[in-house]
Amino acid sequence: MALLELRGLTKQFGGLVAVDHVDFDVNEGEILGLIGPNGAGKTTIFNMITGIYPPTEGEIFFRGERIAHPSLTWKERLATPLWWVSWLPVSAIKKRWDGMRTLRPHEITERGIARTFQTIRLFKNLTVLENVMAGLHHRTRAGVWGAIARPPSQQQEEAYIVAEAEKYLAFMGLSDYRDELAKNLPYGHQRRLEIARALAAEPSLLILDEPAAGLNEQETLELMDTIRQIRDSGITILLIEHDMKVVMGICERIVVLDYGKKIAEGTPEEVQNNPRVIEAYLGEEEV
Amino acid sequence: MTALRERLQKVNPLWWQLGLLVLAILFPLPLGDYHRSVLWRTGLYIILGLSLNIIVGYAGLFQLGHAAFYALGAYTTALLNIHFGVPILLTLPVAILVGAVFGYLITRPILHLRGDYLCIVTIAFGEVVRLALVNNIFGITGGANGLSGIERPVLFGLVLRQPIYHYYLVLFFLVFTIFAVRRLENSRLGRAWMYIREDEVAAEAMGIDTVRVKLLAFIIGSGWAALAGSLYAAKITVVSPDQAKFLESVIMFCIVVLGGTGSIPGVFVGTLGMVTLPELSRALKDWRDAWLGLAMVTMMIARPEGLWPSRRIRMEIRAAKEEASVAPAAGN
Amino acid sequence: MALLEIENLHTYYGYVHALKGINLTVEEGEIVTLIGANGAGKTTTLRTISGLIRPREGRIVFDGQEIQGMPAHKIVQMGICHAPEGRQIFSTLTVMENLNMGAYTLGGDKETIEENRRRVFDLFPRLEERKNQLGGTLSGGEQQMLTIGRALMSRPRLLMLDEPSLGLAPLLVKTIFEIIKEINQRGVTILLVEQNARAALKIAHRGYVLETGRVVLSGPAQELLQDERVRKAYLGER
């Protein structure tokens, strides 16, 4: 069983079919590239995987669990007995209802999928360290009482959060900027910080949306190394990128989309030589 | 000068806090009852400000109907005491509970609203509560007159009648509030509020249950406002729908922002500016509101980040302001 | 005389000293490119020229007139057009309205606007397909096309493009650089900021290399392409 499975995934915006019956799998431990012309529907797929919006059709499975499917219409909800009692604080009901409703983004993160955004979305006015600490939120527990009473367990947890966050900062080479406000970092560092924050959520699948955009070639090379390292630490990676050097350099497999449809899938070599891909995306000569 | 500051900074913060506490205890002693009452009111509004600060300052949610919870607390105490003879101090926990439960019920369905839409809905809820009280809902709120005949609180046989006792009662809860709020601010929950204030989508993508976290802010803030309402009822012995007036909510909101959102000393300063000084400047008579308005405008222009902003906001705003100040001056 | 001349430009963000005495000139009819690492100050240079930030020191002379300290809209009206970095489109205006905003300085000149719009749609057929969609719901690359298209709607004398190829598919990246060359051939002077240094230097006449707010290297583009340091630091050759 693949780690992530997309089955007949479709998304419509009004009359526009942005993603059109797409199927593919992401296998444990691989780096999979998702490419395609601008507006092909790549980011939309990411948004469906991470629960930002539900698909119009189709399903997504993560470790065999269904994490996305079309949300129930009001009519269907009214016709579902479970919906009527879903607010009851009974765990049996809750469990069954959870299987029917669409999951919210934070629940998907809890299941082990973390992402970065195409347009950077850091907490601009918080420090670099605080940004990374956000990733640890769902892995820790302290609540209201813990905060006020501050038992030793909660103090330990706080120390753990900071230590972990620092670990990821160091990994992404950002330790020097620990107490800077995120918005004051240069663009390239902001990209890295986004990755550090996502890593802090300890995902088993990391989703990167154009991580190399805005980086110069030198920085891009460094990023490629980093991504490989992340994969080597056991995290599966799904990646959108327009920089062919990156895609061809690190991906084991590539899926190509055009106008919402999957037009090719295979190793970098296969994809590179696929005439449809060349016509729609790469252009005649190699970049 | 700098040497002195350094020396002062070395003093254990605990000493500072103890010193302030002692000052707060001794300060009213030489004053008359009027000024003691003013102090009482100041303390009460600081508690209200701190409770609203959780919602507005920490979680970044616009709440312009906070007075409704203040009134709910007051009415809870009044009803329990008048109809069931429950001693005032025992009604406090019930009031907190009522405030928190209402906070939950009211805000649960509207949490997904953004910014100003949330703000308007909280105004609407505030007005609904006030009008329900005015219209004598279920025949228990006494209509526009409100309820009267609330007993005085009794503590170890001492009837708390004089303003000074009420001042100390409020002070006690104030100290506890500050303690709790400071700890909340620097906790995992406090950080989660910060994240959703900054960027909700990113926070959710990081695994933060935004609905739950926002709800917690509302529940805690509302419950705490209700506590302040009870303390009010205990001193004034009359509760009326006026407590839920939109203007009250506005004042609380201004307290938080004028002092500096998210800042505890800011709430103190805000209360002094919005409540205490206007009260002490009765000599201005009819022009009091105009002066207050003028002060609000000038303060905001002079210090948009608030009079005593939290360190964090200070950093943010300064950066933004300097950026703006290097942009071409407006209008030439 | 040069179209744009910058002397000893210093710009600050709060306490961050972002530009530390930049000197550069752009001659009429040239393509000049600024390259440099992240945070070198390329964007800041453009923002200072177009009046979004006021420099603390230095002179900017455009067409014989000092423009530092002038309000941005006046500078734009003088014929400097700046396509900002990072897809800053008007998210709740439609594609069409975004383009119309690009032609704001043309006033009511319907014919020219129509002509320019035609040209933009020819260059980016994708935008025509999406012309009634809200700018904010476009895909990243489509937004980038819109940013460039919007800049092409006016008739600038100096066009400043900040990372125009960001997030575009390879096929389109090629197109973009061709477009830049073509526009230049029609007589528009171009100041180009690019991460894709190789491609930028290929089409540019001259280039400047920025590092932490200073110009560290400048010269004809061909020379820079051959320069050892440039190759190492910016072209990713090891």
Added chain:
Amino acid sequence: KKEPETIKIGLEVPLTGDYAYEGQGMEKAVRLLVEQVNEQGGLLGRQVELIVEDDAGDPTQAALVAQRLVDAGVVAVIGAYNSTATEPASEIYNEAGILHITPSSTATRLTQKGFQRFFRVCFLDDRQGLFAAKFMKEVLGAQNIAILHDNSTYAQGLAEHTKRYAEEMGLNVVFFDAINPDDTDFTPILTNIASAAPDAVYFTGYHPQGGLLLKQSGELGLDLQWVMGNACNNPELIQIAGLENAVGTYVTTEPLPKDLDYPEAKEYVAAFEAKYGEPVASVWWLMAAEAFNVIRYAIEQTESTDPAVLAEFLHNEAKDIPGLTGPILGWDEKGDRLGTIHVAYVIDENGNFILNPEQPSP
């Protein structure tokens, strides 16, 4: 030679807030009397000092200013305007042992706390309610009546008493509801009242809304017989309504100053107009003056400024005080004013309030 100490009298009224209009008028009314007294040499040879505090009609502020007045050392306090503000203040005055007279707070419970030094110069709502019900039944011959209030303490109380008495007399109350005084458009409720087809409509609220009700009911072409409570006893009612809409409206009220035969009353009204260039527009202004009048009378009669003595006097000895609102019969043991003096007025074609020739049986 040292000046004798002044006698300090407090006035606690809403100078700001929703009731600012009333409070500001009350201040004028009392200040006029104080000046007159001081010109005539003061009380007991001492000057009277009026200390005015603004409670904005709000109970919290009322408690605060009450404390202020106590700290200032007043002998007696006039106020507050609304019952909600009077209540917490009365507790404080009571504890401080100060004579407290409210000119306008009519809530029954205020006098039920056993405060020895608390009095009213206004009448309780139920007297006027009784009068209004009688008037509608006997003079207007109404069988079905509508009652409308504005949710304020006062108007709601009056409306409820009227309803009770009307039902006791066998009238049908076919409509009973409240308007929101913040509104300016009452066409919906007017349309509703009209469809209930009452013989008379009794409105117990204040004149601004009363005026709008008359105006809008006229404009809607509704055929309603309006009767209004004493809070509408104000020439502005006609201005707001427009004369053609106001003609024929009845008002139940204490007699207007101009209709009182007492020289004190006539003199006072004339002096007020002379000084401020406007009429005594509201009953409550007059009541505030009356409260001061009572305090002056008590001090003069007892030659004392001890609140306990004054209160004792008012409770037991004060009878037939020549008041600005007619002779004051005295007070009962709770501090409520005895007697009733309500009459019905009607608005004539010239826009004057004239005493209605027909009055109900006493």
Added chain:
Amino acid sequence: MQFLQQLVNGITIGAFYALVALGYTMVYGVLKLINFAHGDLFMWGAYLGLTGLTVALAALGYTTPWAILPVVIFVMTSVALMGVLVERIAYRPLRSAGRLAPVISALGVAFILESLARNVYGASWKTYPQGLTPSGGLVLAGGVRVSLMQIIVLVASFLLMAGLYLFVHRTRVGTAMRAVSLDHDVSRLMGVDVDRIIMIVFLIGPGLGGVAGLIVALYYGSFDFTLGWIFGLKAFIAAILGGIGNIPGAMLGGMLLGIIETLGAGYMSPQWKDVIAYIILILILIFRPTGLLGERVAEKL
């Protein structure tokens, strides 16, 4: 029939709310600022109208509805100038200061304007001179009355809304306004004089509000200083109900609020009518989080 009459009543109130809501929406649309002072500018329209009319009638020596015309112009210009002044003094310095500081500043301005009105004109109810407004009307089938004033008010507010809508959506300056509302810097890069655009908005919004104040006062004949607060809050709610920033939305929200209130008052209870209106507002927002016609939201992730 009662229903139809109530509907007519409701539409009239709704037209007033809509008139005031348009001003809120204009300012909000461009600055994303809830201009809490708008209600008080509206109230000043009523007061200045009173002064203007008194002076005009005194100068003329007799009463004629034509006296209203110069007063309309006087009120519109003076309130518009007040609006621009408020923007200059209280809002412009706060453009880059986040969302909260301008709100407080706006509240402060509201306090000042209200207190000024109370002190200058006194706390008492003011009445407009009689006989200025046309008093005729129509009686429709079934005795439903529609007064001439009601028709005038309705037509005026529709025309204003249509005019504004066309201005904002069809003209160059209008598009620039919407651009400014999204991003000041990028608008500048398009050659837009941001300060001038904002000034135009503050001429139109308060100018409209001032005239609305005049019309409301003419229609009801009397008012006091609390007028601004109450109408302001209602109109603001109307603007949100329709989707703030949206001009037809303001109109729709105003009308709807007026009708809901009237029917609530007519069929349930006048005491509870505001509660009913608020609860319907809340319900609408729960299910349509950006109001009925909605604000255009476009956030790509």
